[in-house]
Amino acid sequence: MRGRRTAVAGLVAVGALLAGLAAGYGVRGLDDPNTGCRVLDVIDGDTVRVRRCGVAEVVRLLCVDAPEKGQAGFEAAKAQVEQLLAAGAVDLQGEREDGLLKRDVYGRLLAYVWADGVLVNVELVRAGHSPYYVKYGKGRHPGAFLNAAADAR
Secondary structure, eight states, X not given: OHHHHHHHHHHHHHHHHHHHHHHXXXXXXXXXXXXXXXXXXXXXXXXXXXXXXXXXXXXXXXXXXXXOTTSTTHHHHHXXXXXXXXXXXXXXXXXXXXXXXXXXXXXXXXXXXXXXXXXXXXXXXHTTSSOBOOTTOOOSOHHHHXXXXXXXX
16 A cells, blocks of 8 residues: 555656646646647648647648649659658647647648657758748747758758
């Protein structure tokens, strides 16, 4: 009985620690719908489909504008995204500090896509498959995008 109480107390302490870290230091909570999403398929160089909270969602990558189907560079951009997302698990990050993702007029989630600690949006720019697209603002990672654009040149 004593061992069981100690184990429960330990679990409660770990839970409290995780909750404190999540609240105080910006660590995402265990129930964050934007972490651990599964890649279902790559639509093109700036659009992917993921499973988020059990629902298939289309995600439009922020701050990039890759070539559309039929345009020069389409296949290369799509292949780059497929390669970067090959592991299948991604985290999504929006512009908002509270972690909520916005949708565009087509209902797509607007997000930065992280795969294995790599910001896929930035890597598209670095590889020369997209300009740093600032039509809707410079975004949360302007330094990374500017460095990637310089590398692409």
